[in-house]
Amino acid sequence: MALQATIMALLVVFFFKHISMARGDIGMATTYGPPYLPTLCNGNRIDQFPPGNLFVAVNEGLWDNGAACGRRYRIRCLSGRNHPCKTDIIEVQVVNVCPKSPCPSSFLMSKEAFRAISRLPNARLNVEYIEI
Numbered sequence: 001m002a003l004q005a006t007i008m009a010l011l012v013v014f015f016f017k018h019i020s021m022a023r024g025d026i027g028m029a030t031t032y033g034p035p036y037l038p039t040l041c042n043g044n045r046i047d048q049f050p051p052g053n054l055f056v057a058v059n060e061g062l063w064d065n066g067a068a069c070g071r072r073y074r075i076r077c078l079s080g081r082n083h084p085c086k087t088d089i090i091e092v093q094v095v096n097v098c099p100k101s102p103c104p105s106s107f108l109m110s111k112e113a114f115r116a117i118s119r120l121p122n123a124r125l126n127v128e129y130i131e132i
Contacts, residue, residue: 027106
């Protein structure tokens with residue numbers, strides 16, 4: 001009986017973990033490396049980066065004239081060339097606007113954030129994301 005309850009609990013957790021992304025938008029993600037400072041959100045403040053360095057710079061559409069600073073997104077890799085996706089869903093924080101024009105993707109991810117969802121270090125990922 002306890003085994004059935006445990007299995008049911010695991011199924012419920014699995015279901016809610018995956019349904020939480022059901023209303024997400026689709027975009028592209030690439031990676032960028034240091035130097036990450038200064039940012040347009042908080043300049044040279046090192047404390048602006050979240051634990052684990054799971055942060056992103058966003059394209060102009062998501063930047064929203066700077067209102068995106070501090071926004072958090074849940075991101076999941078959907079696909080890419082040579083099957084780069086890991087199964088993890090991560091949460092990232094916006095710290096900057098994409099420094100390249102035009103921006104190559106919706107999200108430029110820190111190396112740490114990118115490694116959390118991709119097996120390949122320089123892939124272009126199709127991602128699903130939702131603001132949280």
